[in-house]
Amino acid sequence: TQLLEQSPQFLSIQEGENLTVYCNSSSVFSSLQWYRQEPGEGPVLLVTVVTGGEVKKLKRLTFQFGDARKDSSLHITAAQPGDTGLYLCAGVKEKLTFGTGTRLTIIP
Amino acid sequence: NAGVMQNPRHLVRRRGQEARLRCSPMKGHSHVYWYRQLPEEGLKFMVYLQKENIIDESGMPKERFSAEFPKEGPSILRIQQVVRGDSAAYFCASSQVTRGYNYGYTFGSGTRLTVV
Numbered sequence: 774t775q776l777l778e779q780s781p782q783f784l785s786i787q788e789g790e791n792l793t794v795y796c797n798s799s800s801v802f803s804s805l806q807w808y809r810q811e812p813g814e815g816p817v818l819l820v821t822v823v824t825g826g827e828v829k830k831l832k833r834l835t836f837q838f839g840d841a842r843k844d845s846s847l848h849i850t851a852a853q854p855g856d857t858g859l860y861l862c863a864g865v866k867e868k869l870t871f872g873t874g875t876r877l878t879i880i881p
Numbered sequence: 882n883a884g885v886m887q888n889p890r891h892l893v894r895r896r897g898q899e900a901r902l903r904c905s906p907m908k909g910h911s912h913v914y915w916y917r918q919l920p921e922e923g924l925k926f927m928v929y930l931q932k933e934n935i936i937d938e939s940g941m942p943k944e945r946f947s948a949e950f951p952k953e954g955p956s957i958l959r960i961q962q963v964v965r966g967d968s969a970a971y972f973c974a975s976s977q978v979t980r981g982y983n984y985g986y987t988f989g990s991g992t993r994l995t996v997v
Contacts, residue, residue: 779923806986815885815972815988816924861923868914868937869974869986871923 776800777864777872785878789851794875796862797844803865805838805845810859821865852879884908885975886955887989894963894996902958902992906975912936913956914986915948918970927971930956963996970994 777798786792796805804823808816820829822838822845829836833856835848845862857879862872884907894900906913911932916924926940930950941948945963950956960967970993974986 813990815974815990817988818985821985868926868929869924870926871916874921874923876921 777862777870779860779862779872779875781875782873783876783878785880786852788853788879788881792849792852792877794847794849794860794877795844796846796872798864799843800864801842802870803842805842806863806865806869807836807845807847808861808863810861816861849877852877854879854881885973885987885989887971887973887992889992890990892992892994894994896964896996897962900960900963900967900994902960902971902973902994903955904958904973904975904989905955906973907977907987910975910977910987912976912978913950914974914976915956915958916972916974918972918991924972927958960994963994965996968994968996 777796780795784792804821806821807819809819810816820831820836822829822836825840825842827838833850837846849856857877860875860877863869886905888903892900913930915927917927918924928941928948929937932950933952945961947959970991972988972991974988976986
C-alpha cells in the first residue's frame with residue numbers, strides 16, 4: 774500500500790504569517806499533485822510537479838518536488854483568510870493516491 | 882468542478898437499504914475513479930473504471946459494494962444493505978488518457994451519504 778503522510782495534520786496561524794506543509798512517501802511517483810478542498814466540495818487541483826527537484830510558484834504558493842520524487846512541500850507566504858481549507862497531496866501512478874491531508878485555518 | 886456531475890448531492894438511507902450514486906464524467910473523458918472520504922480525512926481510492934471495464938478495484942470492499950461504467954450513461958457506485966459505517970462523502974473524478982498519458986483529473990462535488 775502506498776502511503777503519503779502529510780504534516781502537520783492541523784495548522785492554525787495568524788494572517789500574514791508564512792507556513793510550510795509537507796508530504797512524504799516511501800514510494801516514487803511519476804508526478805505529484807496538490808489539491809485544495811473547500812467544505813462541501815470536491816478537491817480542486819492547484820499544481821502538478823513532475824521532475825525531481827522541480828519548484829513551481831503560484832502567486833504566494835511555492836511547491837517543491839523532492840529530488841527522489843518521494844516527497845513534496847507547499848509553502849505559503851503571507852497567508853490570508855482565503856487560504857483556509859484542506860490541502861491534499863496526491864501521488865500519480867495509474868491512479869491518484871491521496872495524502873492524509875492538512876487542515877489549514879488562517880485567523881484574521 | 883462543474884464538468885463532473887454527481888447526483889444526488891445528499892443521500893439519506895436507513896440501515897439495510899441500497900444506495901446508488903451516479904457520476905457523469907466530463908465530456909470526452911472515458912476514465913472514471915471513485916473515492917471515499919471520511920470526516921477530517923483524505924480521500925481513499927475505491928475503484929477505477931473505463932467504459933464497460935473495471936481496471937482497478939483494489940480499494941473496494943469485497944462485499945456489498947459494486948461499480949459499473951456502462952457504454953451509455955453515467956458510472957454507478959452501488960452499496961447494498963448499507964450500514965452506519967458507510968456514511969461518508971463519495972467523490973468521482975474523470976480523466977482523459979491518451980497513449981498512456983493522463984491529462985489530469987477533475988473531481989465532482991461529491992455525494993454525501995448518511996446512513997441512519
